[in-house]
Amino acid sequence: xxxxxxxxxxxxxxxxxxxxxxxxxxxxxxxxxxxxxxxxxxxxxxxxxxxxxxxxxxxxxxxxxxxxxxxxxxxxxxxxxxxxxxxxxxxxxxxxxxxxxxxxxxxxxxxxxxxxxxxxxxxxxxxxxxxxxxxxxxxxxxxxxxxxxxxxxxxxxxxxxxxxxxxxxxxxxxxxxxxxxxxxxxxxxxxxxxxxxxxxxxxxxxxxxxxxxxxxxxxxxxxxxxxxxxxxxxxxxxxxxxxxxxxxxxxxxxxxxxxxxxxxxxxxxxxxxxxxxxxxxxxxxxxxxxxxxxxxxxxxxxxxxxxxxxxxxxxxxxxxxxxxxxxxxxxxxxxxxxxxxxxxxxxxxxxxxxxxxxxxxxxxxxxxxxxxxxxxxxxxxxxxxxxxxxxxxxxxxxxxxxxxxxxxxxxxxxxxxxxxxxxxxxxxxxxxxxxxxxxxxxxxxxxxxxxxxxxxxxxxxxxxxxxxxxxxxxxxxxxxxxxxxxxxxxxxxxxxxxxxxxxxxxxxxxxxxxxxxxxxxxxxxxxx
Amino acid sequence: xxxxxxxxxxxxxxxxxxxxxxxxxxxxxxxxxxxxxxxxxxxxxxxxxxxxxxxxxxxxxxxxxxxxxxxxxxxxxxxxxxxxxxxxxxxxxxxxxxxxxxxxxxxxxxxxxxxxxxxxxxxxxxxxxxxxxxxxxxxxxxxxxxxxxxxxxxxxxxxxxxxxxxxxxxxxxxxxxxxxxxxxxxxxxxxxxxxxxxxxxxxxxxxxxxxxxxxxxxxxxxxxxxxxxxxxxxxxxxxxxxxxxxxxxxxxxxxxxxxxxxxxxxxxxxxxxxxxxxxxxxxxxxxxxxxxxxxxxxxxxxxxxxxxxxx
Numbered sequence: 113x114x115x116x117x118x119x120x121x122x123x124x125x126x127x128x129x130x131x132x133x134x135x136x137x138x139x140x141x142x143x144x145x146x147x148x149x150x151x152x153x154x155x156x157x158x159x160x161x162x163x164x165x166x167x168x169x170x171x172x173x174x175x176x177x178x179x180x181x182x183x184x185x186x187x188x189x190x191x192x193x194x195x196x197x198x199x200x201x202x203x204x205x206x207x208x209x210x211x212x213x214x215x216x217x218x219x220x221x222x223x224x225x226x227x228x229x230x231x232x233x234x235x236x237x238x239x240x241x242x243x244x245x246x247x248x249x250x251x252x253x254x255x256x257x258x259x260x261x262x263x264x265x266x267x268x269x270x271x272x273x274x275x276x277x278x279x280x281x282x283x284x285x286x287x288x289x290x291x292x293x294x295x296x297x298x299x300x301x302x303x304x305x306x307x308x309x310x311x312x313x314x315x316x317x318x319x320x321x322x323x324x325x326x327x328x329x330x331x332x333x334x335x336x337x338x339x340x341x342x343x344x345x346x347x348x349x350x351x352x353x354x355x356x357x358x359x360x361x362x363x364x365x366x367x368x369x370x371x372x373x374x375x376x377x378x379x380x381x382x383x384x385x386x387x388x389x390x391x392x393x394x395x396x397x398x399x400x401x402x403x404x405x406x407x408x409x410x411x412x413x414x415x416x417x418x419x420x421x422x423x424x425x426x427x428x429x430x431x432x433x434x435x436x437x438x439x440x441x442x443x444x445x446x447x448x449x450x451x452x453x454x455x456x457x458x459x460x461x462x463x464x465x466x467x468x469x470x471x472x473x474x475x476x477x478x479x480x481x482x483x484x485x486x487x488x489x490x491x492x493x494x495x496x497x498x499x500x501x502x503x504x505x506x507x508x509x510x511x512x513x514x515x516x517x518x519x520x521x522x523x524x525x526x527x528x529x530x531x532x533x534x535x536x537x538x539x540x541x542x543x544x545x546x547x548x549x550x551x552x553x554x555x556x557x558x559x560x561x562x563x564x565x566x567x568x569x570x571x572x573x574x575x576x577x578x579x580x581x582x583x584x585x586x587x588x589x590x591x592x593x594x595x596x597x598x599x600x601x602x603x604x605x606x607x608x609x610x611x612x613x614x615x616x617x618x619x620x621x622x623x624x625x626x627x628x629x630x631x632x633x634x635x636x637x638x639x640x
Numbered sequence: 641x642x643x644x645x646x647x648x649x650x651x652x653x654x655x656x657x658x659x660x661x662x663x664x665x666x667x668x669x670x671x672x673x674x675x676x677x678x679x680x681x682x683x684x685x686x687x688x689x690x691x692x693x694x695x696x697x698x699x700x701x702x703x704x705x706x707x708x709x710x711x712x713x714x715x716x717x718x719x720x721x722x723x724x725x726x727x728x729x730x731x732x733x734x735x736x737x738x739x740x741x742x743x744x745x746x747x748x749x750x751x752x753x754x755x756x757x758x759x760x761x762x763x764x765x766x767x768x769x770x771x772x773x774x775x776x777x778x779x780x781x782x783x784x785x786x787x788x789x790x791x792x793x794x795x796x797x798x799x800x801x802x803x804x805x806x807x808x809x810x811x812x813x814x815x816x817x818x819x820x821x822x823x824x825x826x827x828x829x830x831x832x833x834x835x836x837x838x839x840x841x842x843x844x845x846x847x848x849x850x851x852x853x854x855x856x857x858x859x860x861x862x863x864x865x866x867x868x869x870x871x872x873x874x875x876x877x878x879x880x881x882x883x884x885x886x887x888x889x890x891x892x893x894x895x896x897x898x899x900x901x902x903x904x905x906x907x908x909x910x911x912x913x914x915x916x917x918x919x920x921x922x923x924x925x926x927x928x929x930x931x932x933x934x935x936x937x938x939x940x941x942x943x944x945x946x947x948x949x950x951x
Contacts, residue, residue, distance in 0.1 A: 164909075164912075165905075167723060167909070167913050167915075252690055253690055255686075255687035255688070255690040256687070312725070313723070313724070313725075328723075330730065330909070331730075331901060331906050332901040355805070357805065357899045358899075358905070359896050359897045359899075361789045361792065361897070362805060362897050362898065362899050365793065365797050366804050366805050366899070369797065369800060371804060371806075372805075520672075520911075522671070522672030522676075522913075522914050523670075525672075525676070526671065526672065526676060
């Protein structure tokens with residue numbers, strides 16, 4: 113009798129778990145029947161595999177590539193990159209039809225599109241929405257990450273419903289890259305009434321883009337539905353379903369089986385070789401570049417001595433490192449501190465691998481028997497582990513010891529941004545405009561000044577305000593030369609992004625570069 | 641029995657309280673700031689400070705702790721620092737999936753592990769025994785994530801019998817999506833169960849009462865299943881109880897590989913983002929599960945062996 117009771121109890125528990133799982137997954141369950149059919153129940157649903165969970169999909173806070181990927185189809189900005197590009201020279205109007213700059217470079221006037229409709233019945237978009245969105249970003253109380261992109265904006269004026277004027281404190285010719293909706297731009301125009309409502313993410317994050325947010329389940333998925341009244345025309349897809357799939361093999365299998373249509377790829381040689389054999393997949397190696405540097409923090413003696421920095425730079429064979437991990441067409445050497453697709457890039461040169469010269473320089477600096485640097489913390493991420501092990505071994509051969517401790521990303525990030533590491537191998541997405549990238553890393557007040565370098569501040573400040581195109585380009589070149597010669601950051605490589613999708617996905621544009629890692633989705637994106 | 645359960649539940653309260661305290665303070669010792677995790681590393685110090693204030697992270701630690709205790713008593717785990725969603729909702733959404741995976745894995749683990757353990761013990765030092773032991777050793781040695789990947793490559797890619805991702809819809813859909821992950825986790829559990837059942841049975845088989853039973857002419861099947869197995873099961877059940885905790889950590893990997901939502905992946909994301917309320921919620925729930933499982937294990941003893949039934 114008692115035995116039966118135990119069995120009954122176990123059975124009931126199992127049933128409860130099933131029922132509860134059924135209840136909670138009703139909306140978010142994943143339809144995964146392996147098929148090549150592009151439609152689900154008569155609807156065209158594009159299924160995307162996200163490599164990690166989008167934590168915050170407020171467009172004024174989104175920073176990771178999965179967050180940007182989730183927000184990109186929902187929102188518009190004043191400006192955008194032409195679909196399939198990510199260059200300063202291909203910026204075009206998005207919600208702005210046209211724009212002009214005053215003679216003194218201090219007033220930027222944007223003429224807005226008429227008849228643009230918000231999602232979920234919020235009516236027509238006007239200049240008041242732009243003013244609210246930009247003031248929200250600039251409000252220190254809100255704490256948006258994009259606030260620094262508006263550092264020179266003094267005032268936002270709205271003379272009528274379809275005109276916005278940005279008044280600046282100083283000329284800033286690279287302002288358009290701050291206003292593009294794609295990637296790290298600050299362009300997303302949000303709706304005040306929605307943002308300030310008490311609802312969930314689905315109620316708050318209302319945009320004017322081709323797709324509206326239907327469901328957001330942190331750690332699991334994001335579902336977007338088409339915005340029929342989208343101003344560029346009705347989107348061809350009915351839905352976009354983004355599922356969090358943390359494991360690369362799981363994404364690979366799902367892609368080959370047709371359970372998902374697209375995802376972020378891996379730059380690893382073997383992975384690309386294997387996936388290239390799949391006849392149903394398209395692999396595209398595109399910009400923008402992910403640029404990697406080896407930074408030396410000048411606040412840590414003896415790294416304040418340029419001879420020591422030079423010795424370290426010449427001791428590492430970065431070309432062998434690059435070719436051992438990547439194919440030649442995926443990772444290219446950097447010929448300046450700017451990648452060659454950044455606006456203002458100039459050919460400066462490359463640091464030669466010469467261990468003998470390295471030993472000589474060390475002796476000159478007073479370290480004939482080598483030296484030991486303070487401990488540096490490194491992230492427990494595959495690509496970084498490979499790079500840091502290589503660097504450590506190469507430096508050991510010329511007598512330089514760098515003790516390294518592996519930590520998780522949330523521990524590493526404050527260490528590197530806080531200047532607590534003597535050396536850092538670091539990769540980040542190249543900014544589309546050269547001066548933005550240079551200021552970010554090599555200005556003493558730059559948000560990512562890992563080498564703690566301030567030797568080019570005056571030159572960078574002059575370059576930033578220069579309105580004359582030719583003069584500005586010359587100043588960018590001089591700054592690149594000066595930074596290169598200071599041996600604070602050794603340009604290692606620039607690697608392309610790997611976009612992988614099934615053949616039935618028609619992006620609706622030619623993919624040359626993207627700021628969002630995975631190809632953006634527009635109203636033209638379709639499933640054949 | 642009811643008195644015993646009540647006593648055990650009362651003892652569980654200080655244990656849970658102590659664990660919650662350790663979790664709360666332990667998390668705050670971790671390097672990494674949730675405000676930085678949320679705003680990104682390039683946020684200005686003013687923005688980080690404003691957000692810390694908004695999140696209540698600038699309050700004195702003891703005040704935060706007391707508020708946290710009061711909220712927990714009311715069943716409120718707060719809101720996620722990153723997504724702003726209620727932690728209770730997230731736990732409620734994810735926990736049934738993990739529970740289901742754990743239950744079915746134990747079911748498959750027992751279904752495979754205990755019979756093979758019995759065979760191995762009965763056929764001691766024969767070819768079947770050696771083969772089973774080698775397989776079990778292999779099962780214990782292979783890391784769960786690698787085994788999961790193998791299973792997915794074989795049964796979803798090479799022979800597309802099972803789906804590779806998701807939870808499915810409806811009862812049969814869910815069951816179908818559950819099979820491969822739970823068999824994977826169940827096989828890992830079965831490897832340990834084989835070894836444990838075998839050694840426990842061998843201990844028992846040499847006891848005097850078994851010899852006596854045999855001498856009395858009790859049929860061998862009855863000796864094995866009624867006497868040896870029943871008495872060998874106590875350490876095996878204890879082990880299954882203990883294994884629940886490692887099953888929860890194993891579920892993290894299996895959930896990741898099979899793209900299943902669950903407590904494991906929720907906890908991992910919370911660690912990455914230093915999302916204290918979500919992580920606290922997960923850990924408190926883990927603690928409760930371990931306590932409940934221990935209680936169930938203790939109760940199950942009395943059914944297996946009436947001698948240790950609490951008075």
